[in-house]
Structures are given as C-alpha cells and as structure tokens.
Amino acid sequence: MSSLYVILLVVIAVTLMGVSLFRASLVKTKADYLVAGRSLPAIVLVFTLLSSWIGAGSLFAGAENAYKNGFAALWQPAGGWIGLLLIYFIAPRARKFAQFTIPDLLEARYNQTARVLGVIAILFAYVGITSYQFKGGGAVLHLIFPGVISTNMGTYIIAIFVILMTALAGMSSVAYTDLIIGSLVSVICLIAAPYLLIHAGGWTGVRAALPATHFEVLGNLTMMRALEFLLPTLLLMLGNQAMYQKFFSAKSERDARRAVVGWIIGTIVLEVAIISIAVFGSALFPTGEVAKNPSEIIAYTARNGLPAFLGALLLAAVFAKVISTASNFLFSPATNLVNDVFVRYISPNVGNKRVLIVSRLMVVLLGCWALYQAVYAQSILEKMLYAYTVYSAALTPVILAAFYSKRVTAWGAVAAIATGTVVTVTWDLPAVRGLFPAIISQRDAIFPALISAVAALILVSLFTPKPSAEQLAKFAG
Template identity: 40%
Template sequence: MDLLTIAVFGYPLILIGIGVWRSRQIKSHADFMVAGRNVPVALLVGTLICTWIGSGSLFGGAGLAYRTGIAELWFSFGAWVGLLVAFYLAPRVRSIAKYTVPDLLEQRYNAAARILGTVAIILAYVTIAAYQFRGGGWILSIVTDGAISPTTGMIITCVTIVAFTALAGMVSIVSVDLLNGIIITLGIVIGLPYLVFSNGGVGEIAAALPEQHLTVLGGHNVLWVIGVAMPTFLLILGESGMYQKFFSAKDAGSAKKAVVGMFLGVVFIETTLALIAIVGRAVFPELADPEQVSLVGRAASETIILHIAANGLPIVGGAILLAAAVAIVLSTGNTFLLVPSTNVSRDLYERFVDPDASEGRKLALQRLCVVLFGGLGLVLLTQFDTVLAMALYAYSLVGASLTPALLAAFLWRRVTPQGGVACIAGGLGSIVGIALLSRFGVNFTATIGGTAFDFASSDYIVIPGVLISLGLLIVVSLLTPPSPEEKWRPFFQENPEKL
C-alpha cells in the first residue's frame, strides 16, 4: 500500500476515532446541535473555513478555474463580499442565542416561515452533502487507480460521513476541523509553488495557457459574472451551518472575531486552489478533453486537484494534498448533514409534533435523519452531471429563498411576517418550479444584447429566483401592517437579553 492510499484511507480513520472519543461528551440535544455554546474562537474559525471550503471549491470551483482561468474567482468573490456583511451580523446572531435559522425565521416572522425555511434548507443541504459523496468517490477511484469505482467510492464516502456526523454532531465537527484546516493549508502551500517551479516557472506556465485564461472575464460577459457570483454571495448570508456555528460560539465577540478569521482563510484557500487548477491546465491540458479520461467521464476537469496530487507532485506532497481533499469532503459533508437533521428534530418534530420529547428521543430522531438524508443524497446524485451544477442549484435555492428574508430580518424594520413568508415561498417555488418545468421542455431562454441566456440553467437560475423573492418581500411588506417593536427590536442590537 503506497503513501497516497494510506493518506486517503488512514486520515478518515483518525477523524472517526476523534469523533468516537468526543461522542462520550454528548449529554443533551443542545450539545449535539451547538456543542454546548462553548466553542473558542480558534476552533470556530477552523470549522467555519472547513464548512465553506467543500467539494464546491475543490471540484466545482477548481474545474471552473481549469476551464475558464482567473475569471473563476468571480465564483468565489461573491462569498467574500458576503462575509463582510456576515461580520456585521455575527454578534447579533449569537446574542439572540437560538439553535437554527428557522428559529430566527419564526421569531422575526411566524411559524409558516419556520416550515418553509426548513423545507428550503433540507432540499439545498442534502444536495450539497450529496456532492461531497461524489467527490469522495472520485478520490477513492483515482487513488486506487480504478480498483474502487466512483460509484462504490461514493457509497463508502457516504457511510463514513453519516457515521461521523451521527456520532457526536457539532462536538465532533468542531473537534476535527482545526486539524482539517491545517492539513488543507499545508497541502495547497506545498502544492502550488512545487507545481509552478517544477514546470518551468511562471513564464512557462502563462505561455502554455489559453489566452482568455489570464483575462478578468475569461471570455464571458457581465451577466455570467452575476450568475456565478450571486449564488455564493447569497448562500453564505443564508448559510444555516454558519449561523448554527455562530450559535455555538462562547459569546457575541467570539462570533465576530471568527468571521475575520474565516474571511482571511477562505480568501487564501479559494484563491490558491484556483491557481493550482489554472497551473494544472498548463501542465495537464489533456483533461480539457473528457473523451480521453474514461475514469470520471464528462466531469474530468473537476478532478484536476486530485490529478495533480496523484501525478504532479512528489509522493509526500501528493499524500498531503489528497489528505487535504479528504478533509474538505468530510468536514463539509458533516455540517451539511447535521444542519437539515437539526431542522427536522428541532424545527419540525420538537416544535410541532412533541414539544415535551425527551432528550434521548430527539437525539435518536436526529441521528436517524442523518442516515436518511445520506441515502437521499445518493439518489440526488443521479440527477446532475457535474459538481458545479449541483452547487449552483443548491446555492441558488438558499440564496433566493432564505437570504433575502434573513437579511431583511436584521436590516429592515419595516419587513412584515407576511412579506417574509411570501419571500421564502417565492424563492423556493421559483427555483424548484423553473428547474422542474425546464425538464419538461419549457423554455426559459431570453436573448439580451444579442446573447441567449438560459435562465433555467445552473449559471443563471438564481437571477429570476432572487428578483421574484425580493419583489415579493418588498411589495407584500409595504402592503401589510408593520410589525410591533418587540418583534423586530432583538434583531437590531447585540444584546437583546437586556430588553
């Protein structure tokens, strides 16, 4: 067994061992959901970074960088801007001290907002968890040279992530994500300079790239930029895993400091991953032709980071980069199974079915949901060809339904319960409706400035979704009576418990 295989199979065993050890500390449902609200800043930064840097970055973003060049950074830029807004919101979110985003939605709006928000989160987050399974399948297939098929690898990854998440929830996630963050950083810091200078340096790499790879738009137009940047901007501001981790912070100040660390870490890691993929285009141009790569088919370019780890780096560097890929897949998959399972156990079961349920029953239900959502994720994988398409659809669903309502809760005192509910319903209905109707042959293509844009595609579907949800938010709120001050006041100060 070579070092690459040991890294891929050994590292998850270490993480699972940590999860088993920490699972003994779970005393209540609250411990499982928010780690007892006692997570220090360093661990919070690590887990926030590792949650965001998932297969969407490792495969979808890197594949886009391989095909497009530095213009891929628009995909990441939306999230960076969103984090600047999150810096302002984080202390308010922590001070309200809830458990989930639907908790916030019901407090600011009503029970209908909680239910609709829960549905949107489950649909989007199970999709995001699912493409972590696909990424893990690719890792196992490549490192074993096809002995483990991508499909078998997906199942192995799914079982691993489900088991790890079900053991200890948020406690296990924050326990290992600092280590994951270190491994990820080490992998890319070693990988990029070695790849550049072992292949002739910056000048040689630049000369081997397609001309448009070094341009700001990469041959695209401004509407394309909006289409790829808006989903990440909107997702991060409606990202329930991030809010749930704010709730896990020791206090409001810790949550705010953690956003600073998250911003710096995300910008560095996403930029470096994109640069590695771009250099990979110069070194391994054959991946641009999917017909030459039978192992992963049409998504060949999305495996560029794995291809570099296996074929472009010395054995130790490759092993570290593959361990980093494993860390990215596992850490993101954990959170995106934990969040929707929390929504079911708390936002549906505890809130509407059995408010007096015992801690043991709620924990058992949440763990069961982790398993069920893992299975559902495997089914969803049959509906998409690429990680990027899955990512953009999931991001758009959250961004169009949850984010406008959440931002309005903290930034617009005039928003009303009716406006918030209309916003969530409109965003959810438009994204799902357009996607389904397009599969039945309805055409959503429009020609703008002589260029045809398919607004049912993953690149552009967020645009009509946001226009509909934002329009409903504003119009319905202005047509309905304002909320009383006690409804909105806690969302406009950092210490609402002093009211």
C-alpha cells in the same frame, strides 16, 4: 505509491472517527448535540467555518471552472469574500440571538409559516450540497484506486463514513474534526501551489501553455455569467445556516466576531491557492483523461504532477475536506428536522435521550437522500449552482431583513421564501423550459429567482401589518 495513499487515508479516517467517538462520549443534552453546548472558542470557530465553506464546491466545481476559464474562476469565491466582509457585522447579532437554527430565527421574527417554509428550502439546498460532496469524494477514491473502486462505489463509501461520523456527536464532532482538517488542508495547499508553478515552468511557462483569456478578469465569461457565479455564492454566504449555527455555538459574541476575521483571511488565501493549483494543473495537463473530467483536475494533479508524498498529502487533504463539508451540510438540515419539526410540532416535551436518538436517525435518512442525488447527479458545478440558488433566493433576503429591516412583515417573508424556492426548483423543468426556451436555456435561475423573491418580500410587506415591537426587539443591534 498506492500503499502510501492507503496509509494516509486510513490515518485520516481513524483520526476523524476517533475524534467523533470521543466527542460523542461528552454529548448529554440537545444543546450539546445541536450547538456544542455553546462552548466553541474563536480558534475552533475559524477552522470549522473555513472547513464547512470550502469543500467540493471549491475543490471540484471551482477547479472545473478554473480549468475552463483560468483565473476568471475567482468570480465564484469572490462572492464569498464580499459576503464575509458583511458577516463581520452580522456575527455578534447572530450570537446574541443564540437559538439553534435559521427557522428558529424565522419564527421569532416572522411566523410559524415562515419557519416551515424555511425548513423546506434548507432541505432542498443542503441535501443538494451534501450530495455533491459525496460525489466529489467518490471521484477522489476512484483516482487513488482506479482499478479497484469506481466513482459510484467511492460515493457509497464516502456517504456511509460521513453519515456514521456525523451521527455520533453532532456539532461537537463536526467542529473539532474541522479543526484538524482545516489545518491540514491550509498547509498542504500553500505548499503545493508554488511547487506546481515552478514545475510548470514558472509564470512564463504557465502563460505560454494556456490561452491568454485564462489571465483576464472575465476570461471566457460574460459579465452576466460572472455575476451568476458571484451572486449565489455571496447570498449563500450571507444566509448560510451552517454558519449561523456555528455563531450560535460560540462561547461569546466576541469569539464570534474574532472568528470572522480569521475566516476572512483563511478563505481568501486558501481559495486563491485552490484556483491556482487548478490553473497550474491545467498548464501541465491540458489534454488527456482529465480534459474529459475537468472537475477532477486538483485530484489528478496531486496524483500525477507532484512528488509522491506531497501528492498523497494533497489528495488526502482533498478527501478530508470533502468529508468535513459533507458532514457540516448533512448535520445542518438534520438539525432542522429535529428542532423545527419534531420538537416544535410532534413532541414538545421530549427528553434529551430521545432527541439524540431522533437526531441521529435524521442524519441517516437525509444522508440516504443525499446519496441518491449524488448517484444521479450529472455535474458537480451545476448541482452546486442549483443548491446555492435555492438558498440564496429563498432565505438570504428574509434573514438579512430580520436583522436590518423594521418594515418587512411576516407574510412578506412567507411570500419571498415560497417564491424563491418555487422559481428555482421549477426553472429547469422541461415544461417550464418549453414555455421560455430562448431565455431559460441560456441562464441560471439566480436572477429570476432572486428578483421574484425580493419583489414578493417588498410588495406583500407594503400591504400587510407591520411587525410588533416585541418581534423587532430580539434583532436590535
């Protein structure tokens, strides 16, 4: 069985690296590297959007949630589904704006300070997201080779591979490897879920093996806890820079909107399949090794609950998916450092060749930072919620206001970004916990951070000058 896993992993790794090398040979300019020359058709956009969204957050954090709470874990991806319905109307506006990064948008609509603070918030959030992709990939390699590769060693292996692959061709590499990975994962999950249901004794067998709460709307969750899963996912989806970069890379506004339709369908189907696999797996393996590490239930079920070839394919698909999402969220903040710091403030007249060198260097440096976080992260689920909250509170309100509000001001946006970032980053610090132990120990940061950021956005905007007609013109519908 091990030789089958090795063959599949080698085939996937060689294919992905081959695509990256080929796409790297086509990269000549800054636009080629950062937004794939604005040439992506709708079909490529669908799978790269799907692959960038569904990674370790769904396959490990979502699976851990499903193992503990059953189908109530769908509260987490449901936030993304709601966000996608709203994004259908945002996508054409984003493509019309057609810049490189979210901080480009923040400066055009607000000011330079908003741009710089936006970069800082994105770095905290996206490097955090990349880190738990590395950790999830390390867990997969450990499950495949339990006596040979530890989780930490697997984390290092995944990190090195992702950093190298991403550095080669940038957005072009990311998008076209996503096309391959998204197709593979979708097919395998849709085959594995019904097989596991039958293997677990059908719906009757699954219900008999699990607590009744696993099939209730809230399960073991309170409504507040359910919203703490839903809201960060919803807000990250609405403000997700990786998503906006894909829209900036589209061939046209029409391609951007068509891609969202495919993305909505694909995300709902695939995330329901992933949660179902985790729930059916928990019915098959309610105790034992996986009960101590419930985030690994999908990988564990692939290894122990499916026929050898199908299990190997599912595990290989999880491996590929983690690589894809890590590549997306590593590339995005590297783009910020290049476009929003290096080109904007350090070397405005730099040539394309030097931009490409610096871009690849930024991928390597941020990859090392993400690897450091991955090695010391305790829980993929907790790390996911932290990263989502930084972005959701600090950036999503001001991004949406850029497209839909004529009254929000530059300094209102600055205040919101700063407030959302500070509240989230400091929420779990021991000194802050000591001040409000009864509140902070029970709650994630999303509600206090979001409420504080929106309050700052509104209050400061009321007492500062309105934006100019020129600033608003670029964002008109």
